[in-house]
Amino acid sequence: MLEIELAKELISRKSITPTDGGCLKFTADYLEKLGFQNEFMPFEDVDNIWCLYDNGGPLLFFLGHVDVVPTGPEKLWTHDPFAAVEDEKFIHGRGACDMKGGVAAFLAALKNTDLEKLKYSLAVLLTSDEEGPAKNGTKMVIKELVNRGQNFDFCIVGEPSSIENTADNIRVGRRGSVNIDLKILGKQGHSAYPDKVDNPIHKAAKLVDFLNSIKWDSGDEYFPATSLQVADIHGGLGTHNVVPGELNLKINIRHNPKTSYEKIQKTIVNYLEENKIKYEINFDSNAQPFYSNPNLLSDSVSEAVKDVMGTKPKISCSGGTSDGRFVAETDAEIVEIGPKFETIHKIDEKIEKKELNKLTKIYEQTLLNLNGKVKS
Ligand SMILES: [Zn+2]
Structure with a gap:
């Protein structure tokens, strides 16, 4: 399965904040093959990428980070935290849930979708400075793009948002x-x-x-x-x-x-x-706290979750902070939807392969649902 291969590729590239361990180059190369135009946007010691697939119309972008928090004592881990060990049920490693899993799922969803047919443009913004000071990552890239006149209409943040079951909770803001x-x-x-x-x-x-x-x-x-x-x-x-x-x-x-x-x-x-x-x-x-009024994107995500999981997600603004706050300064509608956060930042972080698979399907379906709602 593509999303599993992608997650393993990303986890095996050691990328403790602010380093990206080659994750950004790997992603840019992957997206280039799908027809995206890539730009590396470094600010001081932080590398970021902005990858755009321009169809005209409004813009939906996926926001994520490839940096991870430190492992803690490696001897306490069951598997080498950067070996991306896969067993029957899980992929193990630092960043599996926060948030290389989410990134892998949306990268797979983009490949599985006929992008040319969509009535809107797509982009991917990845930073390696989310877990650290968060000064030279998303914040600076958004600022630079706003200065250039880039429009932002919809933003999906693939950060872990789920509580008990995949996509049982999505966020439209944070404290x-x-x-x-x-x-x-x-x-x-x-x-x-x-x-x-x-x-x-x-x-x-x-x-x-x-x-x-x-x-x-x-x-x-x-x-x-x-x-x-x-x-x-x-x-x-x-x-x-x-x-x-x-x-x-x-x-x-x-x-x-x-x-x-x-x-x-x-x-x-x-x-x-x-x-x-x-x-x-x-x-x-x-x-700063932010809140994004649920609208077309939130509806598209909720319907996609209903399709794939059979239940509607709870919409909330729970949890810590996220880079979504830097997007809130644009007019984009923001939805955070990602895997369960149970093991994030812990020893033995891991993600269920089934969850990666479901998440990929939810992102794919969201892209299609949104296409039915936007005006080109
Ligand atoms: Zn995160």
Whole structure:
């Protein structure tokens, strides 16, 4: 099966962010044979490709990344993470689900489709900078293409979206993510003299309690509620008799569009000011939330899933962040549909061969369904 061969080819090319291990050249060569025009679009140390099949009309593009996260201790893996070992049921290896499997499936779907007959143009955008800083990948390519006047109408992101069964869940948006580094300043001294010290740990205890009690919003039909986690807390000198002079916290917030970045900043700073806490704080909005109104593409995907799997997918905006957020700045309708995310980023990542096969069929059917809906 083509999608299985493609997945193995990609997995066996070791491509830890920001390297692509030859995956991009391999894909560009493959698409060239299908009639695509390819362009390598490097930005600093990141390579990206933009491959276009121009039929005129609106544009549907597949978005993906070929970079993978590190393996962790290789000795814990059952199979060499870059050997792309295939057994009866699975293909094993780093990136099998996130997201070389999805890329393999849409590459196969493109070959299985009579592209010439479609009323719209097709493209593939692949980066090797999704799992890292995400600064010189999709973001820059989209920016450059927008500057050139390229239109974007529909975007399929092949990121893992499925929960229990293939395509049981598709996404039309994602929550944003805010990282906060907070230092609470106090006054160091001997534990025996409470009036001579200013204990930042005691202040942090109340602060954490406050942060935990905030109800930012309750989410909506598509979005889970905004949530906050204190991910790291660090203070103290490792002794009983010294009160530390400072304490550091790392906080992460996943927010939907109902709670803005500005509101998050204001809520936390207000608390610190009102409680007369001395502090240093840095907010970093590393991903803005996005939402793409379900329309022709979402309908095409839902109908394709119904055809291939027999059930309609749930439409949601769950999960972490994705490069879809950089596409949200264009007017394109975005749908994320890919394999199950159960093993992503873990030791022994793997993808079911059956799932790859179903996913390929869903992408193929989506291309046909969309053709029935767009005006050329
Ligand atoms: Zn991914």
